[in-house]
């Protein structure tokens with residue numbers, strides 16, 4: 001099992017973080033002439049003339065309550081994409097270390113690695129979209145600093161086997177990032193319960209999916225307090241804007257609404273699986289623990305283009321490994337899903353009449 005204290009890059013250990021005005025005086029009442037803000041007000045009706053809380057104290061307290069994770073294990077970022085980038089910078093020496101990704105998976109891991117000039121070693125998932133543990137073990141070495149495990153996986157939608165992830169946590173020499181962007185739609189529990197047991201574990205979640213807040217860019221990393229301390233050291237001081245902190249707080253105060261959305265989307269997912277399964281040109285629907293389905297069609301490209309013409313947009317994933325002829329379809333509203341099915345049926349009738 002990797003230890004974060006040993007894995008972190010040396011220059012980060014000794015690096016001194018930027019100290020903002022809001023770090024040096026943390027009281028909330030007083031006359032504030034310390035941050036060169038505009039003391040008179042803002043050019044908007046709501047007031048945004050003050051810098052936001054760099055420590056996200058309100059958000060952390062809320063998240064801690066909801067998730068049962070201590071506040072010193074919580075980091076808020078500008079989307080999950082920010083902690084993905086920051087983790088690469090914490091652990092990977094460019095030109096020397098590497099990360100491991102398991103395609104087909106979320107594209108940002110590879111892009112972030114590229115941006116940081118860190119090699120991305122690919123150990124593809126097997127045809128059933130499960131982890132190839134044997135190859136993984138043959139591949140990893142002391143320069144493998146981060147393994148990205150996306151479960152439920154995007155674009156396939158399935159959960160990755162829990163026992164395999166457990167073995168990885170026990171044996172992988174670097175840090176294990178489990179990306180749980182879709183965990184709310186899953187029947188399985190989160191890995192956050194294992195954070196105390198595994199200091200090498202980092203769990204990513206986000207407000208972008210089940211919480212319905214993709215527009216405000218708020219993501220969460222949960223990890224050992226030492227990793228959180230290091231993330232805090234290197235993040236841009238005010239990485240979550242004031243309105244976004246306020247909106248995230250409003251969202252997190254309304255967990256019942258999130259749960260109701262999840263319930264409705266899961267019902268719609270079940271209905272859509274049944275309906276799609278009856279179409280003669282659907283070859284496969286990957287079992288989904290997320291709010292989308294990966295569906296293999298006969299002639300997927302043509303189906304995709306037809307839908308586009310009808311201004312219904314799905315994602316063509318057919319170029320991804322093991323995803324030949326696959327479209328990724330987000331679960332929509334009841335009406336949107338009915339429209340999708342109507343269009344797919346109309347497409348079939350049109351192709352039959354052409355014969």
Ligand SMILES: *Cc1c(COP(=O)(O)O)cnc(C)c1O
Pocket residue numbers: 078079080081082106150153154179181205206207208209214217218219
């Ligand atoms: C959508 C998604 C995210 C969310 O990213 P944000 O930057 O938080 O919006 C993270 N990981 C995966 C696998 C996703 O599909």
